[in-house]
Amino acid sequence: MTQFTSEAGTVSVAITGSGGAGAITAGTLLLEAAGKAGWYGLMTRTVGPQIRGGEAAALVRLARSPVAGHGDVFNILIALDWRNVERFVAEIPLGPNSLALADDDAGDVPGKIAASGALNLTAPFAKLADDIRGARPNIIALGTVAALVGLPIEAMVETVAATLIEKGVSLADCTQAIRAGFDIGVQLMASQGAAASFRVPEAAGAGALPDRWVITGNQAAGYGALKGGIRFAALYPITPATDLLEWVAPRFAAIGGVLCQAEDEIAAVQMAIGASYGGVPSLTTTSGPGLALKLESIGLAVAAEVPLVIFNVMRGGPSTGIPTKSEQTDLNIALYGLHGDAPHVVVAPLSVDDCVITTQWAVHLAEELQTAVFVLSDQLMAQAKAVISAPKEVDFGTKRLVPVEPKAGVYKRYALTGSGVSPMAIPGMPGGQYTADGLEHNERGTPSSQANDHHSQLDKRNDKLNNFDYGDIWADIEGDADAEIGIITWGSTSAPVREALARASASGIKTRLVAMRLLAPARPAQLAAALKGVKKLLVVEQSHSGQFIGYLRAQYDLPVTPESLRHPGPLAIRPSEVCEVLSRWS
Amino acid sequence: MDGCTPKLEAKHYKSDLTPIWCPGCGHFGIQAAVNRAFAELQLDPAKVVVVSGIGCSSRIPAYTTCYGFHGLHGRALPLAIGLKLARPDLTVLVAGGDGDGFSIGGNHFLHACRRNVDLTYVVMDNEVYGMTKGQPSPTTAPDWDSDLQPGGTGISAFRPLGVALQSGANFIARGFSGDLGGLTKLIVQGIKHPGFSFIHALSPCVTFRPEEKEWKTQTHASGEALTSDFQEASRRIAADDGLTTGPLYAADRKAYAPPVAPMRDTKTDLSHILAEFRI
Ligand SMILES: Cc1ncc(C[n+]2csc(CCOP(=O)(O)OP(=O)(O)O)c2C)c(N)n1
Ligand code: SF4
Ligand SMILES: [Mg+2]
Numbered sequence: 001m002t003q004f005t006s007e008a009g010t011v012s013v014a015i016t017g018s019g020g021a022g023a024i025t026a027g028t029l030l031l032e033a034a035g036k037a038g039w040y041g042l043m044t045r046t047v048g049p050q051i052r053g054g055e056a057a058a059l060v061r062l063a064r065s066p067v068a069g070h071g072d073v074f075n076i077l078i079a080l081d082w083r084n085v086e087r088f089v090a091e092i093p094l095g096p097n098s099l100a101l102a103d104d105d106a107g108d109v110p111g112k113i114a115a116s117g118a119l120n121l122t123a124p125f126a127k128l129a130d131d132i133r134g135a136r137p138n139i140i141a142l143g144t145v146a147a148l149v150g151l152p153i154e155a156m157v158e159t160v161a162a163t164l165i166e167k168g169v170s171l172a173d174c175t176q177a178i179r180a181g182f183d184i185g186v187q188l189m190a191s192q193g194a195a196a197s198f199r200v201p202e203a204a205g206a207g208a209l210p211d212r213w214v215i216t217g218n219q220a221a222g223y224g225a226l227k228g229g230i231r232f233a234a235l236y237p238i239t240p241a242t243d244l245l246e247w248v249a250p251r252f253a254a255i256g257g258v259l260c261q262a263e264d265e266i267a268a269v270q271m272a273i274g275a276s277y278g279g280v281p282s283l284t285t286t287s288g289p290g291l292a293l294k295l296e297s298i299g300l301a302v303a304a305e306v307p308l309v310i311f312n313v314m315r316g317g318p319s320t321g322i323p324t325k326s327e328q329t330d331l332n333i334a335l336y337g338l339h340g341d342a343p344h345v346v347v348a349p350l351s352v353d354d355c356v357i358t359t360q361w362a363v364h365l366a367e368e369l370q371t372a373v374f375v376l377s378d379q380l381m382a383q384a385k386a387v388i389s390a391p392k393e394v395d396f397g398t399k400r401l402v403p404v405e406p407k408a409g410v411y412k413r414y415a416l417t418g419s420g421v422s423p424m425a426i427p428g429m430p431g432g433q434y435t436a437d438g439l440e441h442n443e444r445g446t447p448s449s450q451a452n453d454h455h456s457q458l459d460k461r462n463d464k465l466n467n468f469d470y471g472d473i474w475a476d477i478e479g480d481a482d483a484e485i486g487i488i489t490w491g492s493t494s495a496p497v498r499e500a501l502a503r504a505s506a507s508g509i510k511t512r513l514v515a516m517r518l519l520a521p522a523r524p525a526q527l528a529a530a531l532k533g534v535k536k537l538l539v540v541e542q543s544h545s546g547q548f549i550g551y552l553r554a555q556y557d558l559p560v561t562p563e564s565l566r567h568p569g570p571l572a573i574r575p576s577e578v579c580e581v582l583s584r585w586s
Numbered sequence: 587m588d589g590c591t592p593k594l595e596a597k598h599y600k601s602d603l604t605p606i607w608c609p610g611c612g613h614f615g616i617q618a619a620v621n622r623a624f625a626e627l628q629l630d631p632a633k634v635v636v637v638s639g640i641g642c643s644s645r646i647p648a649y650t651t652c653y654g655f656h657g658l659h660g661r662a663l664p665l666a667i668g669l670k671l672a673r674p675d676l677t678v679l680v681a682g683g684d685g686d687g688f689s690i691g692g693n694h695f696l697h698a699c700r701r702n703v704d705l706t707y708v709v710m711d712n713e714v715y716g717m718t719k720g721q722p723s724p725t726t727a728p729d730w731d732s733d734l735q736p737g738g739t740g741i742s743a744f745r746p747l748g749v750a751l752q753s754g755a756n757f758i759a760r761g762f763s764g765d766l767g768g769l770t771k772l773i774v775q776g777i778k779h780p781g782f783s784f785i786h787a788l789s790p791c792v793t794f795r796p797e798e799k800e801w802k803t804q805t806h807a808s809g810e811a812l813t814s815d816f817q818e819a820s821r822r823i824a825a826d827d828g829l830t831t832g833p834l835y836a837a838d839r840k841a842y843a844p845p846v847a848p849m850r851d852t853k854t855d856l857s858h859i860l861a862e863f864r865i
Contacts, residue, residue, distance in 0.1 A: 035865045213863035223863075226856055231848040232672050251859055256849035258671050262664060263697040270661045270667030274637070277655055278673035280848045300658050387865065395707040408651075427653040427676050429670075435647045435654030446603060446648065447656075 007071040007575075010063040011149045011198045014092045015141065017080030019054045023139035026078075028385065029056020029142055029159050030151075031214070034062045035387040037155035039200070040211050042067045042352070042386045046088045046570070047173040057092060064203035066389055068351040069495025072576040074098055075198045076148060077118070078141045080125065081106045085113070089569060094118040099196055101144070101188075103137060119195050121188070128180045132170030135177035143181020150199035153182050157275065166275045185350055211390040217381035218244035220355035220391075222251070225283055227356070228363025229398055230309065231257040232275035232282040234268040240283045240379040241313040258397060265290035269297040269310065276306050277436055279400075279426035281363055283309040288317045288330050295337045298372045302342040302461065304436040305414065305424070307366040307373075307400060311359065314378040314491075316569045326379035327569030328491050328542040334374040335520055335551060342461045345373040346520040350494040352381050352474060353388040358517055361473060364396040369464055370424055376519070378542075381492040382570060400424060406432035412443040416456055420464025465521045474518035477530045483510035484536035485585060488562070489529075489541065491517045491550060493573045497540050500578035509586050522555040536585055537562040540578060544568040573582060591736060594628055596621040601651050612789030612798070613643050615763030616710050619787075620679065621650065622766070623773035634677045637666040639691060639718070641683035641717045643710035643789065653735040660690030663698040663707065670703050672848050674776070677777060678704075684711040688744050699753030699782055704841040706776040706783045709746065710763070712791035712798060720794035746786050748823045751816070751835060756781030758835040759812075762805045763789040765831065781841040788829070801829065808832040 013030065017023035024045055041062040048054040051293040059074070061067050073095040079085065079102035094100060096117035102109065103125045111198045114120065123144060125137035139160060146156040153199040161174040173520045181559060188196040215223075222244050225233075233252070235245050249259050258275070262268035269284045276282040291312045301308040314330045316322025345365050349358035359375055366373040403411060403423035415422040415436040422443075425432025429497050448454070476494070479501060489497045494515040501511045514530050531537065539562045541548040549564045565581055567573070596702045599621040607613050624634060632653040638644035640659035647654025653676075657665050687695055687709045698707065713730075715721040721734045724744035731737055757779040761769035762765050769787060776783030788805060790798035812833040813819050819835035 082769035096765065152744050212865045213860075214865060215863045219863070222860060223856070226854075226859065234668060253845055254858075255854045255856070256846050258844040258846070258848045260668065260671060260844075263693055266661060266693055267667075267697070270657070271671070272665035273657070274655070274665035274668030275669075275672035275848070277665075278635075278669045278676070280672040282672070296658060297661065302655070304655075390860075391865075425653075427635050427673060428633055430630075433631055433651055435636075435656050437648070437656045438658060439656065447645075527648070 007102065009201060010061055010071060011066065011076070012059070012061045012071050012074045013076045013078065013145055013149070014057055014059050014074045015078045015080070015138070015211070016055065016057040016085050017093070017138065018083035019050065021080040022136055023056050023059050023080060026138040026142055027060050029163065030060050030145060031385055031387065033146070033151060033156045033159040035212065035214050036285060037152050039064055039151070040066045040071070040387045041211070042384055044070070044380060044384045046091050048084060048087050055087060056448070057088055062200060064200060067386070067443055069492065069499060070572060071499065072574045075432060076101065076145065078145065079103065079106055080137050080141065082108070082110055085110055089113065102155060118214070118326070119192070123184045125181070129177070132177045132180065133173045134164060134167070138162070139177045140181040143178035144185040146178070147182045147185025148196060148198050149268055153178060163396060170476065189339070212383065212387055213390055214387055215352065216243070216383060216385045217349070217352040217377060218313070218383065219247045220352055221349070221359040221375070221377060222248045223319070224356040224359030225309070225311070225363060226251060228360040229281040229367070230283045230363055231281045232272065233257070233284065234260040234262050234271035235285045236262050236265045236268050236290060238287045238290045240315055240383050241287045241311065243383070244285050244311065265293040266297060269294040269308070269425050273297060273301050273306050273308055281307065283311055283363070285311045287313050287315050288358070289320060289335060291330060295333070296339070298341050298344070299340060300438040301372040302338065302344050303438045303440070305370040305461070306436065307370050309362050309366050309375065311374050311375045311377065313382045316377060319433065322570055324379070325570030326492070326542065326572065328378060328493065329544070329547060329568070330376060331519070331543070331547040331551065334376055341458055343465045343521060344371055344560065345369065345465065346376060346519055347373065348376040348491045348516070349381065350490070350515050350517060351492065352384050352386040353391050355381065356391045357394055360394065361396065364398040367398050367400045369420070369468060370421060370460070371465065378492050379583045385448055400425060403429070408433065413445045414443050414457060414511055416443060416460055419467055420460045426565045429547065470518055474516070474523055474526060475530065476515040476517070479512040479515070480510040483512040484533065484535040485511045485582065486514065486531045486537045487511060487529070487578070488514045488516065488537070488539050488552060492521065493540055493542055496573045496575045497578055500575040500582065503575065503579055504582050509582060511582070524556045527556050528559070531559050532557050538565055538578070538581055539563070540565045540573055542567065542569055542573055592838055594625050596625045599631060599650050599652065601649050603648055605606070605649055606645060607850060608793045611642065612712060612763035612791070613646070615766060616708065616769065616787050616789055617646055617649055619761070619763070619766055619769040620646070620681070620708070622770040624652070626770065626774050627777060629677055632804060633673045633722055634679065635669060637662045637680045637771040639682040639686040639717070641686045643681065643683040643716070644686055646681045660686050661684065661694065662811065663691060663694040666705055667698065667701065667703050668837070670705055671844055674847055679706045679708065679777065681708045681710060682694045683716065684709060684713060684725045685715045685723040688746060692724070693699070696749070696753045699750050699784065702754060702756055702781040702839055702842045704780055704782070706773065706785065708773065708785045708787050710787050710791050711746070712788040712795060714794050716791045716793050716794060745823070747826065747834065750784045751819055751823060754839070755861065756837045756839050756841070757783035759833045760786040760788070760831050763787060763833050764802050765805070768807070768831060773810040774834060775833060779836060781839055805829045807830050812836050814838065
């Protein structure tokens with residue numbers, strides 16, 4: 001048995017507090033200060049059921065190199081107060097080496113926190129804040145965190161001041177508040193030694209910093225959509241997807257795009273289909289319940305061959321489920337939800353930064369293949385805010401195939417071509433007039449119930465997806481070419497899996513990772529090639545029923561019967577869970 | 587059109603497809619009126635899109651020489667709205683049945699009236715589900731006997747004109763498929779009027795509602811001029827027996843248009859957006 005425990009090079013900080021305590025604000029400022037100091041980081045949030053206010057926790061992980069997911073334990077828990085913390089304490093694992101630092105007046109340490117074995121201490125955040133004009137306990141605590149993790153105080157002051165000065169707080173008071181908290185941290189380190197020191201070591205051989213961005217997954221997806229060419233979007237509001245188009249709306253106004261808030265999800269997807277039929281690359285955003293409503297319409301886009309991107313941010317299901325928390329359980333509906341034989345594309349980003357290219361690619365596939373493309377993001381990455389290295393620029397050369405001078409009476413919208421893609425006339429083109437139809441049709445588009453038309457159009461719609469060269473982007477394949485252990489995963493679960501494999505590699509265990517970006521159409525030959533030589537296989541996903549492993553076993557030729565590592569949301573898969581399997585195997 | 591282009595006639599908007607409709611179906615009359623209206627306006631068929639849902643009536647797009655979209659049952663309006671917002675340069679006409687527009691698509695009807703995008707919506711109302719062979723629709727009288735609802739539905743009929751008025755339609759009229767000249771005129775007016783124009787077109791289903799052939803004698807012109815007065819329109823709707831034809835109401839609400847039109851050239855420089863993220 002091999003043990004992997006190291007989370008070297010990172011520090012994880014959770015900040016909790018009841019409504020108005022400013023836990024989320026503090027987490028955001030911590031991430032931004034780290035960015036300013038040249039670090040990387042990731043912040044996710046967990047909130048109670050209240051619409052506004054209510055208890056919340058900011059979960060932040062910082063490092064000197066890019067961070068895509070959370071680790072196994074939180075090193076530092078800052079409790080501005082303990083109220084209702086039990087509602088998400090399961091999402092903030094602490095260990096015997098963790099420090100839980102609460103305000104002096106926070107009261108008794110909740111049982112679960114005490115039971116974790118963490119070092120429990122208190123600090124006078126609120127009392128110090130009382131004595132400094134404009135200061136709040138969360139700001140004092142930020143100073144303390146900066147000291148404990150080794151973040152330069154200047155970066156913290158600069159970040160906090162940028163926010164507070166707008167609210168009328170002076171630079172001197174900001175500096176004093178951060179300094180007061182910082183001093184608490186310095187004293188703690190002096191009195192507690194290693195138990196209160198979480199300094200992140202400098203990256204080895206650090207040269208000039210690359211171009212870095214602060215961005216959320218939904219913003220990254222919005223940016224990717226714009227880069228792909230989306231200029232029309234429609235939605236019915238639903239958490240956790242709405243903020244994507246809230247980000248897009250003002251940018252559309254600047255670059256020439258139209259956003260429509262529809263009366264329901266069906267109207268939203270229909271609007272996108274109408275706009276796309278009119279020649280404008282179009283998208284609709286939603287989450288599980290809304291996706292269910294859109295399915296009939298998505299089938300129309302497949303049958304009528306209208307390019308369409310459906311961006312779905314997964315949350316806990318079924319039904320209204322857990323709207324604010326993550327789960328990878330809309331896979332089945334995206335793969336199998338359409339009635340009839342309706343070949344379509346399903347892709348999924350792997351991390352916050354990957355949302356840019358995967359969404360851009362989704363637009364490319366929709367336009368190129370004239371079909372419906374689902375993008376399955378998830379709440380964890382969609383609403384995470386991260387400091388990332390600027391994603392590399394890619395130009396897919398996206399172009400919808402249109403006819404050249406179509407002739408009335410000759411032009412066939414659904415012509416059978418070698419590739420299966422037929423030139424699509426756009427209203428306004430003389431001679432290209434046709435009626436797009438969801439009824440089965442012949443090459444011209446005229447409704448037909450004849451077997452030969454049905455069969456040839458079914459073949460066409462299937463061939464165009466199967467004959468297409470999706471290129472290397474279909475998956476990230478990493479690790480050792482001669483590894484006998486293979487791991488397949490998707491979506492935001494890729495981050496903890498990657499971290500586990502890095503730990504395994506440090507212990508001399510060879511593994512090969514396939515993190516799939518293209519989920520449909522299935523590419524069995526490519527996966528078989530990627531898993532060549534693998535004798536043990538693990539499939540990792542955040543689902544109760546094992547939707548992903550079920551799909552892989554049904555549609556792919558796996559070299560061996562895979563083992564499943566899975567559990568439902570809202571808990572993310574932790575690197576240690578993967579490590580446990582690997583240590584059992586080695 | 588300039589002098590060199592030959593004048594388009596109604597027949598130039600009629601495609602070579604033979605409609606699937608039963609002989610005598612009212613939908614033929616509506617098709618003829620739509621084609622005549624297009625000819626009267628000399629619209630370029632390549633710049634017109636006819637959008638529909640599902641039903642006998644909804645087959646109409648492919649019977650024209652224009653662009654068309656024969657989509658899903660009840661969903662023609664939102665598709666047409668997306669199209670018109672994306673392509674304000676096109677003339678978009680939506681057509682379909684009473685089941686399509688008032689039952690499964692009822693919510694979209696309310697919001698299309700409210701949204702007031704520049705569309706013309708012709709509902710070909712035969713007070714029955716023709717395509718699925720004779721079930722009652724929202725406009726069917728409560729005592730109409732059918733296989734599915736023996737003795738009638740017992741539910742009072744939907745009154746489309748009142749709903750359209752209350753929901754904010756910008757132009758409201760009722761025509762009859764048997765009155766080609768009158769209906770053509772209404773469709774022309776509807777297309778010309780900015781915003782959402784609703785034309786309730788009575789269209790007998792000779793197969794499942796043969797008694798509707800009597801509409802020929804029962805329909806009657808209102809004889810009153812178009813009003814822009816909401817109260818007056820409400821009064822006329824309250825007095826309506828469901829068979830009154832003619833223009834009813836025209837408001838002067840500005841058609842909804844998005845603040846900017848979408849760019850179809852999508853090679854826009856996005857570096858200013860990227861700059862927002864940069865540390
Ligand atoms: C989602 C869905 N539900 C039901 C149907 C079956 N269907 C087809 S047409 C129709 C009713 C058509 O009635 P109407 O819209 O009044 O048109 P008409 O045939 O009378 O012209 C129904 C219920 C369908 N095609 N799609
Ligand atoms: S069933 Fe009725 S509505 Fe349908 S085509 Fe025949 S007459 Fe017309
Ligand atoms: Mg009908």
